Amino acid sequence: MPGRSSLVARLFWTSLVGGGAAFFQGAPALAVTGLCLAALVLHRLDRPRRIRCLIRKLVRQHAATLALRRRQECFVDAYGNLINDGWVREREYFAERTILPALDAKGFGEDGDALWDVILASIERTAAAYPLPDEADAPEDGIAYERFCAERLREAGWNARATQASGDQGADIVAERAGIRLVVQCKRHGKPVGNGAVQEIAAAMRYWSGDMAAVVSNAGFTPSARKLAAATGVELLHHDQLSELKPVRELGGRKSGSTKSGVTRSGSTMPRATAAER
Numbered sequence: 001m002p003g004r005s006s007l008v009a010r011l012f013w014t015s016l017v018g019g020g021a022a023f024f025q026g027a028p029a030l031a032v033t034g035l036c037l038a039a040l041v042l043h044r045l046d047r048p049r050r051i052r053c054l055i056r057k058l059v060r061q062h063a064a065t066l067a068l069r070r071r072q073e074c075f076v077d078a079y080g081n082l083i084n085d086g087w088v089r090e091r092e093y094f095a096e097r098t099i100l101p102a103l104d105a106k107g108f109g110e111d112g113d114a115l116w117d118v119i120l121a122s123i124e125r126t127a128a129a130y131p132l133p134d135e136a137d138a139p140e141d142g143i144a145y146e147r148f149c150a151e152r153l154r155e156a157g158w159n160a161r162a163t164q165a166s167g168d169q170g171a172d173i174v175a176e177r178a179g180i181r182l183v184v185q186c187k188r189h190g191k192p193v194g195n196g197a198v199q200e201i202a203a204a205m206r207y208w209s210g211d212m213a214a215v216v217s218n219a220g221f222t223p224s225a226r227k228l229a230a231a232t233g234v235e236l237l238h239h240d241q242l243s244e245l246k247p248v249r250e251l252g253g254r255k256s257g258s259t260k261s262g263v264t265r266s267g268s269t270m271p272r273a274t275a276a277e278r
Helices: 002-025 027-045 047-061 063-073 085-105 116-129 142-155 195-207 223-232 239-244
Strands: 159-162 173-177 180-187 212-217 235-238
Touching: 047 063, 047 085, 047 116, 063 085, 063 116, 063 235, 085 116, 142 159, 142 173, 142 180, 142 239, 180 195, 195 212, 195 223, 212 223, 212 239, 223 235, 235 239
Parallel strands: 180 212, 212 235
Antiparallel strands: 159 173, 173 180
């Protein structure tokens, strides 16, 4: 093991140098050498505790997001079975992309594989213990849920309104803030939302001359929906995240123009959807 080899090397060179100094300086140098050797051994013995403290610290930094993802990715199917496949993938993804690189940066990289189960257990324990708002606060009725999401956006400073049920072209909410137009589709589901919703809101964003697009759900999103959202620049959100949503002037690497004047990204003028179309 690299860590043990490093410790052996440090003990060897400390003993060698300290022994030489003790030959000339006597007992004081020998005592200092003994203290240095003891400190090296104690530091090595304390290594597991320091690694676990680092893991807990990293997990707690992302506790709110992990708890929300856990809620989104766990659901009960029609047969009463708890389906948590999405949460298992999310947990492993966080461990691989966040925890292991951080351990490696601190010189604990060789311990990551051995502590894999410890890392996953820490993530699960922290996510399960973090207090989230009561999910019952979100209405179960589709129309009421859209109004609920629009209110969350208004609390965040957006001028948000729910669209009419007919002619909305996939957008349940249209909101504006700081010259940015956001189109939102709301899904109150009991299981992860598929990529059909992502396709619809991406099309609705063009119809409404939007600058940002998002699918909001109380549930999670399928892997295919996440992949498509990453490719199209669509945000996938839980309704609790709406209160922190801020306008962004880029989508898919392209700069957006002024939505208030109806100017598209290419600089040409595009009329808004008319009242009749809506």
